[in-house]
Amino acid sequence: MKIRVALQSAIEALIANPLRSFLTMLGIMIGVASVMAMMAISEGAARQVDQQIAQLGASNLTIYPGSSRMGPRSSGASSDQPFTETDIALIRQEPFVTAVAARNPGSATVVSGQDNWSTSLNGTNTDYLVTQSLKISEGRFFDDREASSGAAVAVIGKTVADNLFEGTNPVGQTIRANNVPLEIIGVLETRGASVGPGGDRDDVVIVPISTARNRITGGNPTVARYVTSMEVGIADGYDMATAQEQLETRLREIRRIPPGGTDNFRVFNIADFIRARSSTQATFGVLLAFTAAVSLIVGGVGVMNIMLVSVTERTREIGLRMAVGARSTDILGQFLAEALALCLIGGVIGSALGVGAANLAARLGEFPVEISPRIAIIAIGASALIGLFFGFFPARQAARLNPIEALRHE
Amino acid sequence: MPSAATRIITCRDLTKVYRMGTQEVFALRGVNLDFTEGEMTAIMGPSGSGKSTLMNMIGALDVPTSGELTIKGRPLSNLSRDELADLRNQTIGFVFQQFNLLHRATALANVKLPLLYSRTPIDDATARARECLEMVGLGDRMDHRPMQLSGGQQQRVAIARALAGRPSILLADEPTGALDTKTSEGIMDLLTGLSQDGITVILVTHEAEVAAYTQRQIHFRDGQVERDERSGA
Numbered sequence: 324m325k326i327r328v329a330l331q332s333a334i335e336a337l338i339a340n341p342l343r344s345f346l347t348m349l350g351i352m353i354g355v356a357s358v359m360a361m362m363a364i365s366e367g368a369a370r371q372v373d374q375q376i377a378q379l380g381a382s383n384l385t386i387y388p389g390s391s392r393m394g395p396r397s398s399g400a401s402s403d404q405p406f407t408e409t410d411i412a413l414i415r416q417e418p419f420v421t422a423v424a425a426r427n428p429g430s431a432t433v434v435s436g437q438d439n440w441s442t443s444l445n446g447t448n449t450d451y452l453v454t455q456s457l458k459i460s461e462g463r464f465f466d467d468r469e470a471s472s473g474a475a476v477a478v479i480g481k482t483v484a485d486n487l488f489e490g491t492n493p494v495g496q497t498i499r500a501n502n503v504p505l506e507i508i509g510v511l512e513t514r515g516a517s518v519g520p521g522g523d524r525d526d527v528v529i530v531p532i533s534t535a536r537n538r539i540t541g542g543n544p545t546v547a548r549y550v551t552s553m554e555v556g557i558a559d560g561y562d563m564a565t566a567q568e569q570l571e572t573r574l575r576e577i578r579r580i581p582p583g584g585t586d587n588f589r590v591f592n593i594a595d596f597i598r599a600r601s602s603t604q605a606t607f608g609v610l611l612a613f614t615a616a617v618s619l620i621v622g623g624v625g626v627m628n629i630m631l632v633s634v635t636e637r638t639r640e641i642g643l644r645m646a647v648g649a650r651s652t653d654i655l656g657q658f659l660a661e662a663l664a665l666c667l668i669g670g671v672i673g674s675a676l677g678v679g680a681a682n683l684a685a686r687l688g689e690f691p692v693e694i695s696p697r698i699a700i701i702a703i704g705a706s707a708l709i710g711l712f713f714g715f716f717p718a719r720q721a722a723r724l725n726p727i728e729a730l731r732h733e
Numbered sequence: 734m735p736s737a738a739t740r741i742i743t744c745r746d747l748t749k750v751y752r753m754g755t756q757e758v759f760a761l762r763g764v765n766l767d768f769t770e771g772e773m774t775a776i777m778g779p780s781g782s783g784k785s786t787l788m789n790m791i792g793a794l795d796v797p798t799s800g801e802l803t804i805k806g807r808p809l810s811n812l813s814r815d816e817l818a819d820l821r822n823q824t825i826g827f828v829f830q831q832f833n834l835l836h837r838a839t840a841l842a843n844v845k846l847p848l849l850y851s852r853t854p855i856d857d858a859t860a861r862a863r864e865c866l867e868m869v870g871l872g873d874r875m876d877h878r879p880m881q882l883s884g885g886q887q888q889r890v891a892i893a894r895a896l897a898g899r900p901s902i903l904l905a906d907e908p909t910g911a912l913d914t915k916t917s918e919g920i921m922d923l924l925t926g927l928s929q930d931g932i933t934v935i936l937v938t939h940e941a942e943v944a945a946y947t948q949r950q951i952h953f954r955d956g957q958v959e960r961d962e963r964s965g966a
Binding site: 327645646653726730 | 789792794795814815818819821822823827829833835837838846847849850851855894898
């Protein structure tokens with residue numbers, strides 16, 4: 324009941340001075356709105372990064388051969404001792420590895436009847452389904468036997484299907500990729516445009532690695548069962564850094580690198596790569612939110628100022644309340660409730676304005692924004708804390724008044 | 734003569750000194766007084782004689798520089814700030830010359846105020862506030878704000894507020910000071926009735942007509958009791 328009484332008298336006091344209350348709230352509103360907007364923008368950027376990572380496989384590590392080096396002369400990326408399907412089989416034995424997909428990328432001109440289409444062509448194995456979380460909308464993916472036997476089959480992306488078959492079902496039809504006839508056995512579910520570089524992720528033809536190597540894009544003349552790079556899926560919940568270390572150790576064994584020797588391979592964590600690139604963006608967001616928080620504090624100082632004025636103006640009222648039996652804590656509670664009410668109402672209105680501002684920023688600046696209830700709770704909670712913090716000093720001042728001096732105050 | 738057992742307020746050597754720059758001003762100089770339960774007393778004297786200071790001390794609003802004040806057997810110097818607040822809330826009702834009503838609140842809300850601080854359940858508080866307003870003859874003005882009431886009515890609201898906590902002591906500092914003669918009579922009849930109901934009423938006045946309602950008149954001069962008279966009421 325005490326709290327209800329305190330809140331009720333707080334609201335009455337605020338209504339008694341509507342313009343003053345509004346102007347005081349305005350400071351809090353602007354502060355909360357800018358905190359909200361900034362947080363929405365920086366969270367939006369963070370989510371975009373998460374999406375990129377998810378698209379590229381959050382729990383994948385990618386392994387490339389290193390660049391071979393003769394003295395000062397480097398032969399360029401991935402020029403060192405290449406990988407083969409034997410490496411895939413060995414790495415797959417590691418307990419924390421869920422899948423090892425080969426990636427032999429290339430490009431191809433695909434022809435169906437009169438139509439032709441230039442696209443990227445990827446030779447891989449069945450684990451590619453796992454590492455890329457692929458879904459098949461029609462037909463099926465190739466199986467292990469087809470992957471290793473050079474079967475003339477292909478799974479195509481939605482963009483390829485649309486461009487070559489325009490609405491008719493491509494499954495069962497034949498295309499020619501670089502003049503090699505392939506039977507389409509499946510169509511991938513659409514994955515949309517890549518957020519990062521890479522463009523349309525549906526513009527792809529996937530073929531068994533053996534088929535790509537032997538018949539379409541060609542392999543490495545010096546190495547049998549050549550694999551360009553490997554994509555390793557790591558078990559859920561397994562620490563990526565540990566996995567990376569263990570993979571590196573294992574690869575050094577497989578590739579017989581003596582202790583102290585230079586690695587002739589590179590293990591990449593794509594998620595790390597993207598996070599590093601986006602960390603400047605995140606820092607910028609934090610800086611913006613900090614600036615906004617400063618404006619919230621300025622709003623709080625405004626609340627304190629007006630509360631001090633209010634305590635002085637209502638000194639007689641405070642004296643009267645004490646004379647009829649209000650304890651110091653009752654007076655403290657009353658003025659704290661008033662400051663809290665100012666800030667909470669300002670906070671709620673400010674949040675609404677913040678959502679509006681974030682949406683406007685999203686539309687005008689084409690920022691990705693993310694407005695989560697979490698942000699609203701933080702923003703409103705922060706304004707409540709501001710109210711309690713900056714309301715405390717004036718409220719304590721009121722509570723410490725001497726009743727008789729307060730009553731005599733003119 | 735009243736026995737010591739019914740003594741409700743005792744003042745022993747009460748002194749109050751204000752410091753005005755380097756000068757010391759004595760508002761009270763060693764006042765010794767006893768008040769008996771149910772008695773109606775008028776404190777009289779010229780302004781600055783210390784009568785209001787004494788009232789404020791009995792009302793637990795002010796503290797003496799030295800001396801001891803005891804209310805219902807409890808020496809006030811031993812009480813904490815909160816205990817003094819509770820005393821003002823439950824034992825003492827205070828009526829001011831300027832009414833001191835909250836002008837934003839209705840008569841009912843004003844009367845309810847002390848009950849909110851005694852943590853009375855809201856429904857009980859409302860019922861008690863209505864009862865008190867009816868007691869002072871304002872049963873039909875409960876939802877009026879002070880601005881919509883006459884001076885006499887406002888003072889009645891203030892008396893109702895002072896009664897809300899069922900106090901045993903009612904202190905009135907110049908209760909009729911801001912009212913005309915006819916209205917004053919009504920207020921004094923009300924206070925006399927309360928005294929007859931057993932409440933100890935102490936009022937400060939400088940009007941003989943008002944003092945005539947009481948059984949005892951204490952005259953103050955220069956911070957000291959000049960005369961302490963009982964009329965055979």
